[in-house]
Amino acid sequence: MIYKTLAVSAASLVRKGLVNNFSRNMSSGRFLVYVTRSDMPECGIELLKKQCEVKTWKDAAPVPREEFLKGVAGVDAIYCSLNEKIDQEVLDAAGPQLKVIGTISVGHDHIDLTECRKRGIRIGYTPDVLTDATAELTMALLLATSRRLPEAQHDAKTGGWVSWAPQYMTGPGLNGATVGMVGFGRIGQAVARRVKSFNTAKILYFSRSERVEAKEVGAIKVNFEELLRESDFVIVCAPLVPETKEMFNKSAFEKMKCSAVFVNTSRGALVDQDALIYALENNIIWGAGLDVTTPEPLPLDSPLFKLKNCVVLPHIGSATFGTRNTMSELTASNILAALNGTKMPAELK
Ligand code: NAP
Numbered sequence: 001m002i003y004k005t006l007a008v009s010a011a012s013l014v015r016k017g018l019v020n021n022f023s024r025n026m027s028s029g030r031f032l033v034y035v036t037r038s039d040m041p042e043c044g045i046e047l048l049k050k051q052c053e054v055k056t057w058k059d060a061a062p063v064p065r066e067e068f069l070k071g072v073a074g075v076d077a078i079y080c081s082l083n084e085k086i087d088q089e090v091l092d093a094a095g096p097q098l099k100v101i102g103t104i105s106v107g108h109d110h111i112d113l114t115e116c117r118k119r120g121i122r123i124g125y126t127p128d129v130l131t132d133a134t135a136e137l138t139m140a141l142l143l144a145t146s147r148r149l150p151e152a153q154h155d156a157k158t159g160g161w162v163s164w165a166p167q168y169m170t171g172p173g174l175n176g177a178t179v180g181m182v183g184f185g186r187i188g189q190a191v192a193r194r195v196k197s198f199n200t201a202k203i204l205y206f207s208r209s210e211r212v213e214a215k216e217v218g219a220i221k222v223n224f225e226e227l228l229r230e231s232d233f234v235i236v237c238a239p240l241v242p243e244t245k246e247m248f249n250k251s252a253f254e255k256m257k258c259s260a261v262f263v264n265t266s267r268g269a270l271v272d273q274d275a276l277i278y279a280l281e282n283n284i285i286w287g288a289g290l291d292v293t294t295p296e297p298l299p300l301d302s303p304l305f306k307l308k309n310c311v312v313l314p315h316i317g318s319a320t321f322g323t324r325n326t327m328s329e330l331t332a333s334n335i336l337a338a339l340n341g342t343k344m345p346a347e348l349k
């Protein structure tokens with residue numbers, strides 16, 4: 001009876017706009033989850049709905065910050081993407097009942113881990129399930145850049161294709177090349193396995209620790225400078241952390257071969273973008289393929305869009321049908337496990 005009275009008064013407070021919501025939604029007794037956009041793959045959202053009340057931002061677009069701060073008040077869990085910065089302000093806005101953040105990404109540089117840990121908030125993410133899709137996209141971007149696919153297609157469509165010509169649209173090949181991997185974790189290794197099948201001469205990698213998996217592809221651990229100097233292709237698969245921020249700066253590009261192709265599918269902030277533009281404009285490196293930029297989306301007037309030797313993609317690394325569905329289910333499963341106090345399938349420790 002007391003419970004029912006509480007439920008009625010809670011609901012009336014919500015209706016009056018005096019509070020936004022309640023932990024363990026008072027009318028249903030179920031946990032409350034905030035989802036930051038309306039187009040998250042349905043399979044994950046359906047899983048949540050079986051056990052929780054789900055409150056979703058109304059648009060198929062990132063929730064505006066002000067709405068986000070209002071929307072999370074009183075929730076037990078947040079299902080977010082890399083578009084939302086999860087910082088002290090968001091955690092304060094949510095309140096002390098917040099138990100878990102589930103991000104539909106493996107990258108977690110948008111989440112203040114220290115602050116979450118201080119408050120005992122658990123974090124779920126999506127490692128492994130997107131590794132193959134992201135490695136495939138990295139290969140597609142590498143080949144699109146080195147073999148000049150967007151430029152060639154544009155030429156073919158606009159009358160630039162006059163005849164077969166011996167030096168037309170030529171670019172560097174992978175066969176016999178040295179490939180340098182910066183970051184040799186799940187995605188870096190998956191890219192290296194694919195690269196090897198293109199008959200490369202050597203695979204180098206740079207990371208803080210030695211990886212036993214390197215043996216499988218014959219990859220050799222080197223320091224950052226050596227990797228830059230020796231590689232025909234430099235592929236970035238390291239996370240954004242303070243030590244990797246803008247590690248690709250003027251000095252790094254100057255150490256690379258002028259024939260080198262630079263590919264980044266990690267995070268834009270690993271690159272000093274002005275230095276990259278300068279390097280591309282002045283033939284300090286041969287070309288660049290970017291799935292990630294600063295900012296995102298990249299403004300239409302960015303010099304990167306004007307450069308023929310740069311291919312820019314709109315952060316689509318993990319974008320296969322199956323992968324995005326699996327990521328959504330994993331995000332939901334992480335949230336449900338944390339709410340039920342059980343082991344999360346993929347908890348960020
Ligand atoms: P992972 O398995 O954790 O691998 C990260 C690698 O980077 C490890 O080899 C790690 O080795 C290395 N690393 C970490 N800190 C480093 C540092 N300071 N200097 C050099 N290397 C360092 O992660 P993953 O699953 O492969 O994902 C990698 C990143 O890809 C994510 O963080 C995300 O930003 C990005 N990503 C992008 C897309 C996309 O759509 N474009 C999709 C998925 C992921 P050590 O710890 O030994 O240094």
Ligand code: GLV
Nearest residue numbers: 104105106107318
């Ligand atoms: C995508 O960029 C991810 O981190 O999953």
